[in-house]
Amino acid sequence: MQALRIWMIILGLLSVPEFIQAQIPFQSRADFAADDPCGYDSTRAVIALQNLGHGWGYNYDSLLVDLQRWAQSPYVQVDSVGASVQNRALWLLTITDTDPFTEPAYRIWIHARTHPNEVQGWWVTNEIINILLSETPLGRTLRRHFIFHIMPMYNPDGVELGRPRENANGVDIESNWHSADPEPEVRVLRRLFETYMASPLPIRIALNMHASYRCRRFFVYHDAKGTSAAFAEDQKKFIGDIRSYWPEGIQNWDYFVSWKNGTPRVYPESWFWINYREAVMALTYEDMNCYSAGEYDRTAHAMVSGIIDYLNINPPTGITEQPAASAPDRFSLQAFYPNPVASAGAARIRYYLAEPAKVTIELYNALGRRLQSLEHLSDQAGLQFAEIRLPPLSSGVYWLVLRSRYGTLSRRFVVLRRTAGLY
Ligand SMILES: [Zn+2]
Structure with a gap:
């Protein structure tokens, strides 16, 4: 047993140190x-x-x-x-x-x-x-x-x-x-x-x-x-x-x-x-x-x-995250779903208008380039729901922007082009 231990010590000494490696x-x-x-x-x-x-x-x-x-x-x-x-x-x-x-x-x-x-x-x-x-x-x-x-x-x-x-x-x-x-x-x-x-x-x-x-x-x-x-x-x-x-x-x-x-x-x-x-x-x-x-x-x-x-973690140029200071109680985007959304699929939004006002909606890519302006939404006051048909988009990050005289609202969302899963 003692001999084995001595041999192990000798072998340890013979192994190549890392600095030589x-x-x-x-x-x-x-x-x-x-x-x-x-x-x-x-x-x-x-x-x-x-x-x-x-x-x-x-x-x-x-x-x-x-x-x-x-x-x-x-x-x-x-x-x-x-x-x-x-x-x-x-x-x-x-x-x-x-x-x-x-x-x-x-x-x-x-x-x-x-x-x-x-x-x-x-x-x-x-x-x-x-x-x-x-x-x-x-x-x-x-x-x-x-x-x-x-x-x-x-x-x-x-x-x-x-x-x-x-x-x-x-x-x-x-x-x-x-x-x-x-x-x-x-x-x-x-x-x-x-x-x-x-x-x-x-x-x-x-x-x-x-x-x-x-x-x-x-x-x-x-x-x-x-x-x-x-x-x-x-x-x-x-x-x-x-x-x-x-x-x-x-x-x-x-x-x-x-x-x-x-x-x-x-x-x-x-x-x-x-x-x-x-x-x-x-x-x-x-x-x-x-x-x-x-x-x-x-x-x-x-x-x-x-x-x-x-x-580019800040919102793209020209899009402000929040509406004008006084506006949240007059104009707010309360929901966007589903997120992620399928390419060429439909997204649903819920927004609130305190008084009747024209609302337009625009689609931007992650670099801040406007891809599309969509029909203006309901001008009526109150809680509003809308379905937005998206064009065929490649997978990635996009922004939906709503504008009214009360300010600009934006929501970041993700488009996924799904392929057949492996599992
Ligand atoms: Zn590895």
């Missing part, structure tokens, strides 16, 4: 599968686990300690939303501080630790949480206009068992989304996505946080051959808006192009694309899984600042 030029490591953005390397994953400690330096207990701390913030709600194979709770943070009289503009989803060894994707997420909870102009802007849902540890069993990529059943839950009988973790996430997508405020951006042995920071871009020309352009804008805050730190959109041979069905991004098309910007982000990783705060700052720019 880091000297290996990454370009020479051609053994990464071409279609795997994480560039998995089992040797490096094991060495990193030895160096960083249990859970690659952030394990389930680390998360439980942080959850207690975050829960003390008035902006955070902590929920257990399901369980892993080994019955560990999957925890979800919801962070927002929207005015109860103003609708939040966008819902954002972020999850990390699908692949437990890619802990750097979590460290970036952690810095996003820090910004969201901070008493800074950026933190306040984000809380006022967004609902953020953040799942810090999607694969807690893998973290605890020291499995670099798999859950307790030995399954890679990143690519389990097309299974007829998906893993428990995948079922939890899919149910949440379905719930939010059916809500009046569907998910607009979904980020899947990883870290790559390619030792670069980049987004996994989906080629137009697997998505659409419009979505390809939209991704370039999204990645470009984030990258504009740190061009030397984050790679351009063309660093890793995937889906060149069609649409894969196995990933969470596949699920979003197949079901909701351009309505959701669902992308994987890869931080650096290597010795030179770091500057997670700078990455997080670029990400949230780019998201604000990309979504």
Whole structure:
């Protein structure tokens, strides 16, 4: 027994320390599968686990300690939303501080630790949480206009068992989304996505946080051959808006192009694309899984600042959110439904006029361009109902604008062109 222990110590000394591994030029490591953005390397994953400690330096207990701390913030709600194979709770943070009289503009989803060894994707997420909870102009802007849902540890069993990529059943839950009988973790996430997508405020951006042995920071871009020309352009804008805050730190959109041979069905991004098309910007982000990783705060700052720019969170030019100061009791838009609405479908609105007045209605796209003016509505006083037939529209965000002499009312809504679901 003693001899075995001595041999283990000697073997431990012979294993290659990480600082030597880091000297290996990454370009020479051609053994990464071409279609795997994480560039998995089992040797490096094991060495990193030895160096960083249990859970690659952030394990389930680390998360439980942080959850207690975050829960003390008035902006955070902590929920257990399901369980892993080994019955560990999957925890979800919801962070927002929207005015109860103003609708939040966008819902954002972020999850990390699908692949437990890619802990750097979590460290970036952690810095996003820090910004969201901070008493800074950026933190306040984000809380006022967004609902953020953040799942810090999607694969807690893998973290605890020291499995670099798999859950307790030995399954890679990143690519389990097309299974007829998906893993428990995948079922939890899919149910949440379905719930939010059916809500009046569907998910607009979904980020899947990883870290790559390619030792670069980049987004996994989906080629137009697997998505659409419009979505390809939209991704370039999204990645470009984030990258504009740190061009030397984050790679351009063309660093890793995937889906060149069609649409894969196995990933969470596949699920979003197949079901909701351009309505959701669902992308994987890869931080650096290597010795030179770091500057997670700078990455997080670029990400949230780019998201604000990309979504143009203020109403488009020429549209005011509220009518003139004295008017709410004379002219108000009380309901718009359904939201999301189907392309070429009908939306119903309920509005109130204190006195007879002419009301016109206009349709704008997210960039503030007027698409259509519709017939003027009833001029009568009182509570009014109207059905609006929408023209065929591509998936995305639109604004309905009602004008009368009492002011201008606007309502943001989402159009979804649904395709046949996978499940
Ligand atoms: Zn990964």
